[in-house]
Every structure is written in C-alpha cells, then in structure tokens.
C-alpha cells in the first residue's frame with residue numbers, strides 16, 4: 001500500500017556510516033534508519049551474531065525457555081536498574097505492553113474502573129490503535145476514529161499542567177512520556193522534568209512510564225536518557241536502536257510495575273525469539289564495551305559546536321539543539337525539501353516537526369572526520385537554501 005512518501009533512491013549495501021545506492025553513489029547516513037542502526041551498517045559483531053544464531057536456531061516459541069532471551073533480559077535489566085522485561089517486535093508493541101500494564105495496574109492495585117494515562121502534546125508512541133491514541137498528533141490520528149479512550153493530554157515539559165490534572169482527575173494511573181521528544185523535532189525538556197514527574201508519580205501512586213524507543217540504547221549519551229536524571233521509571237520501553245535493524249522491542253518494569261503482567265495476560269509469537277535476542281545482545285554488548293554512550297556525548301557536542309560555528313548569524317535558523325546524538329536544527333520557516341537537497345549532496349537526514357526541524361540521528365560509531373563532513377555539507381546546504389528562499393520572496 002502507498003503508505004510512505006519515499007525519496008527516489010534505493011540502497012544496495014552499507015558500511016559503517018555509509019550507504020551505497022544501486023547506481024554506486026555513496027551517502028553519509030546521518031539518520032541511521034531513524035535511530036535504528038546506532039552501530040552503523042554491517043557492524044561485524046552484529047552480523048556475526050545473526051549468522052551464528054541463524055545457523056543454529058531462529059525461533060522456537062515462548063512456550064519454551066529461550067536462553068538467549070534470558071541472557072538479553074539479564075543484560076538489559078542490569079544496565080537499566082529495572083527488574084524484568086517483556087519482548088515484542090517494535091516500538092509500538094513495547095508501548096502497547098506498557099499501556100496494558102498500566103491499565104491492569106489501575107484495576108488491580110488502585111481499584112480504578114476506568115484507568116487513564118497522561119500523555120503529552122506532540123508525543124509519538126506508534127501507529128497501532130492504542131499507541132496512535134496516545135500519540136499527540138491530530139494529523140496522524142485523523143480518519144482512524146474512534147480512538148482508544150483512557151488517555152488525558154498535557155503540554156510537554158509543563159509540570160504544573162500535570163499537577164492540575166492530578167488535582168482534578170481521580171482516574172489517572174500513569175504518565176507515559178518521551179524523555180526527549182523525537183518525531184516532533186528533538187524537543188528537550190527542562191533538566192529536572194523527569195525528576196519532577198517521578199515525584200508526582202510517587203505522590204499519587206502512578207506509574208512513571210518512559211518511552212525510550214528513540215532516545216534509548218546510548219543515543220542520548222547514557223544507555224537510557226533517564227539515567228541523566230538519576231531516577232528510575234516504573235516502566236521503560238525501547239526498540240529502534242536495540243536490534244540495529246533486526247526487529248525487536250522491549251518493555252522493562254520494576255517495583256510495583258514488575259509483577260502486573262502474569263502468564264496468559266500478554267504475549268507475542270515472535271517476541272524475544274533467539275535470532276532477535278542474539279542480535280540485540282551483540283548490540284548491547286558493543287554499546288557497553290566500546291563505550292558508545294560516552295562517544296554519543298562527545299561526538300554530539302562536537303557536531304552541535306560545529307553547526308553553531310558554521311551557522312553563526314545565518315538567517316533562517318531558529319535553534320540548534322541536541323543531546324548526545326539526537327540532533328536538530330530548527331528553521332524559522334518550513335524547509336521540508338532540505339531532505340531531498342541533502343540527499344543530492346550525499347547526506348541522509350530527515351525533516352520533521354511540521355517541516356521545520358532538520359533531524360540528525362547519526363550512528364554512534366560515526367568518526368570525527370565523517371562528523372566534520374556532515375557539519376560542512378549540511379551548513380553549506382542550509383545557507384544556500386536560505387539565500388535562494390529570501391531571493392524568491
């Protein structure tokens with residue numbers, strides 16, 4: 001079905017930060033398949049793990065013990081401070097698990113008949129009906145009504161709005177929020193936002209559920225973005241960068257959230273199968289062993305500094321921001337064509353946030369010289385584009 005606006009390019013293979021199209025042209029990949037290929041393309045550790053596992057066993061069933069799944073669960077809980085994990089195959093599925101967990105927590109623990117979850121304006125949580133209903137984007141929801149009920153919307157990065165809902169709505173059981181909003185344009189909240197949400201959730205016995213589908217797996221400069229805040233959520237979801245391209249999603253829980261889902265209450269045929277878990281284990285171990293969280297921090301700062309220097313005093317630029325390798329250049333006017341123009345110049349990025357935010361999510365393995373090339377190419381492109389635009393006005 002025609003569900004995507006695709007650029008006219010097809011890639012034949014990749015290596016590290018580079019993609020090669022079917023005509024032999026090469027492109028610097030500053031998008032990583034939307035935060036998926038954090039280790040770049042064809043990473044040997046991941047390739048090896050997939051090949052080895054594929055030759056042994058790809059799938060059994062969650063009817064049986066899956067040692068690879070247990071190994072991955074152990075690794076993830078150890079890194080995150082969480083207690084247990086449910087595996088699915090995507091970000092949306094990880095969030096579905098979180099939403100179901102919160103509702104069951106509401107019924108069983110808080111004795112609430114119609115449990116509601118606070119979600120944010122401009123949030124993105126996925127495209128399934130429940131996650132679409134949680135998503136704060138009317139354009140994405142339009143035509144798919146009736147939406148799933150049980151979500152209450154609040155402005156992002158607004159603690160007072162949450163407190164107002166707490167005072168008026170006795171049905172709230174959880175907050176679901178992205179530590180950094182990705183799809184709506186790399187929106188970074190106040191430094192203590194998550195700490196404040198943690199305190200409100202504690203006060204009201206709500207679950208704090210963080211959607212780290214995009215911000216997780218080292219991208220923000222910590223394995224999970226909440227680790228910058230020194231807090232633990234009750235639930236955290238992740239996907240994208242976890243499999244480096246092999247579909248896998250995870251919903252982790254701890255404390256009062258850890259025992260809510262029990263045998264028979266949730267499931268997934270493929271979820272956590274040996275192949276996906278072998279790939280994800282290689283990814284997680286590489287991120288930790290190669291210190292790629294630290295790398296995301298230093299490379300991210302370097303790229304931001306580079307853009308601030310190159311685009312100093314440039315018109316058309318509203319903001320240059322980022323955390324780790326979640327990077328954005330916000331334009332003062334819509335410039336969606338920049339994704340096409342960048343492709344022509346041999347750089348892959350994406351424009352989101354209503355066509356105004358150039359989003360870059362480079363591999364955590366990008367080299368310094370590749371990063372310099374990225375900054376130079378994109379800065380030049382924006383300056384030429386801005387000049388052309390002001391001429392035609």
Ligand SMILES: *Cc1c(COP(=O)(O)O)cnc(C)c1O
Nearest residue numbers: 090091092124125126182213214
């Ligand atoms: C991409 C994304 C999702 C959805 O993940 P899928 O794998 O496409 O289902 C959910 N939440 C956030 C924050 C995302 O960036």
